[in-house]
Amino acid sequence: MNESGQVCCSRIWDRYYGSYPCRRRGKVDRDGKWYCGIHDPVRRKEKQDARDAAWRAKQEVHDKAWRRRVAEAKACSGITTEDLESGVIGRLWGEYLMKIAQE
Numbered sequence: 001m002n003e004s005g006q007v008c009c010s011r012i013w014d015r016y017y018g019s020y021p022c023r024r025r026g027k028v029d030r031d032g033k034w035y036c037g038i039h040d041p042v043r044r045k046e047k048q049d050a051r052d053a054a055w056r057a058k059q060e061v062h063d064k065a066w067r068r069r070v071a072e073a074k075a076c077s078g079i080t081t082e083d084l085e086s087g088v089i090g091r092l093w094g095e096y097l098m099k100i101a102q103e
């Protein structure tokens with residue numbers, strides 16, 4: 001805890017006024033520089049890493065769903081929509097399973 005009245009060493013960027021010093025009280029000392037809770041580089045990295053991990057997890061779900069769609073499109077190429085709606089894939093799959101069971 002900062003008892004000496006140190007303020008955060010970060011600068012805040014403003015699109016109209018340029019940059020100005022953060023006026024918050026320094027909470028943590030990182031290599032001799034004080035940072036407030038918002039600008040603490042360690043905390044910021046942890047938050048960014050958590051955001052990155054969440055994004056990667058979401059992307060993996062999306063990629064898996066996309067792979068499935070591509071595989072389904074390949075498996076169904078050349079078959080009309082009407083045949084797909086009639087359940088032709090299920091019947092063909094059933095016939096295939098019966099055939100290999102008899103071999």
Ligand SMILES: [Zn+2]
Nearest residue numbers: 008022036039
């Ligand atoms: Zn700050």
